[in-house]
Amino acid sequence: MTFAVEKLLTETIGLDSASIGPTVVRQAVKERMAACRITDTQAYWEHLTGSAQELQELIDAVVIPETWFFRDREAFTMLVRHARSSKRAQPIRVLSLPCSTGEEAYSVAMAMFDAGFAAHEFNIDAVDVSSRNVAMAERAVYRRNSFRGSYLEFKDRYFEATGGGLRPNAAVLKQVRFRVGNLFDPRASFGQELYDILLCRNLLIYFNRELQDRAMICLKDLLAKDGLLLVGPAEAALPRLHGFISAEWPLAFAFLKSERVNTAAPRVSAGIPVRPPIPKVNRSKPALPRPAIGVQAPTKPLDQVSESLIAVERIANAGRVKEAQEVALAHLKTFGPSAEIFYLLGLVQDADGAAPEAAQSYRKALYLAPNHREALVHLALLLRKQGDHSGAEALAGRLDRAQKRSGT
Ligand SMILES: C[S@@+](CC[C@H](N)C(=O)[O-])C[C@H]1O[C@@H](n2cnc3c(N)ncnc32)[C@H](O)[C@@H]1O
Known part of the structure; x- marks a missing residue:
């Protein structure tokens, strides 16, 4: 059954x-x-x-409801840039699909207000297939788990304390209209409306290749001409396969709908991995390595290390996975081992179909930073794909414990 x-x-x-x-x-x-x-x-x-x-x-x-406010921050920077460049008489239309428990859609409202947009200049639709998640989004009471990372100053400016947690203020709440709906049933769920900006993040990873392609066609139909599509880090290869053009904004995973290029869906090939999961780099402060025995800790200035990590990430973003591996190995030689570089190397190897090497790199990242969230997630996904379900479950448990310990 x-x-x-x-x-x-x-x-x-x-x-x-x-x-x-x-x-x-x-x-x-x-x-x-x-x-x-x-x-x-x-x-x-x-x-x-x-x-x-x-x-x-x-x-x-x-369904997996995992989400938090300003997840992948650069996506919101790009969103606002795009909104500014397409400002006109009618309000900017934004769709958060899937919105899960609402953090993404409310983050859009806060980012737009911060960028100087008035309430009448934009509206946000937010849709999810889970009625339970949508009910929680409408209730809008959030706890610690929804506030992650170090950028949290928006909390003081936009939230009010309420029984059991924090709630966005009335202005933010008013900007978002929630609905239960299914990505695969677009017209029933969304009507005839076309959106200027569409966030479809961390959903496509749960589909097989054939359904990823079907989903991309639905998303394209929902977007206005020259509209902006934002996807999740591990989904960044898909829009290009469907004729979208990279918005060239690092770590935003942002793509523009283009009418100029061939937009036909690619032939579906079950064996082709989605490539490449895009690295996530802490630009201002890369994780410091825990030196392995006999290995020197890096002595070069931090910003030089950051620059080099970003270079690897940019090359990977452009889909040049072989070159990204070479640059990552050169980084290792110059700056020594760190969790971040092993994690990035793992991502590009993963994207290149080199699963055993990728698993080894993720493990090295985890040796240096045992709670490295993204390395845990990606290694678990990789093990699952390889059929090692008990290994994947063990990592999921470890991730869970790490999150509980850090209160996220
Ligand atoms: C991991 S959350 C992502 C939330 C948010 N976009 C983010 O990136 O933080 C995935 C959400 O997708 C929703 N979902 C799953 N299948 C869907 C579908 N076919 N149509 C709409 N939503 C779907 C789930 O209910 C879940 O809330």
Whole structure:
């Protein structure tokens, strides 16, 4: 039965259950059967396929809601730049899809206000397939987990304390309109509206290649001419495959819809990995290495190290993965080992299809920085793809513990 449910979820919301591990769907079905007081699997299958509400409950139980305010900060810098350049008589239309529990959409509102836009100059639609997430977004009460990283000064300016957490102020809340909707059912979910800016971040990673291509076609249809598409770091190869042009803004993972180039969807080839997951670099302060035995800690000035890391990341962003590997190895030679460079090297090796080498590089990053979040996430994904589910689960547990310890 799990197989049939997985297939139903793929057909309905695009979820490739391999991307979240084999136990998630099984566990969700178990929980739903208990909630419905059904013990027979066939009876549950009939209930599930005959009830839109039960399907929604199951979807709510399997989706990954992971999100936080100003996730990938540079995306918001790029968004505002684009909004400024397309300022005109009508309001700028922004779509956050998927919006999960609302942090992304409210971050857009704050970024736009900070950039000097007045409330009547933009509006934000925010859509997610999970009704539970949308209800939480509308409730808009946030705790520590939604505020991550060191850039948090927006918290004092835009949030008010409320029972159980912090809530964005009335002006921010008013800018966003939430809705339950499915990316794969665009016209039912979004009407005829075309958007100037579309954030579709950290969703495509849960789809298989065929559905990623279908999703890209839906996204393209939702975007106005010259519109801006923002995707997640591990999804940055896809827009180019569909004729989008890089907005050339480091770490924003931003692409412009182009009418000039061939926009036909590429032929789907199941074996081709999505490339390249784009590195995330802390530009001002790269993680300092924990020196390995017999290895000197770097003595070069920090900004030189940063510049060099950014160079690797830029080359990787441009899709030149072989060259990025060479530059990363040269960086290692010049500046010595660090978690950041091993993580970047792992990403480009991963993108180049060199899975064993990538796994080794992620492990080296984790040796130097045991709680390196992105290295944990990417190594877990890699192990899962290789069929090492217990290894992936162990890393997921480690990530969970690291997050709990740091309060994120
Ligand atoms: C990891 S969150 C990403 C949230 C936010 N965009 C971010 O990057 O922080 C993924 C969200 O995708 C939603 N989702 C999954 N499949 C979807 C679909 N077919 N259409 C719309 N939303 C979907 C899930 O409910 C979940 O809230």
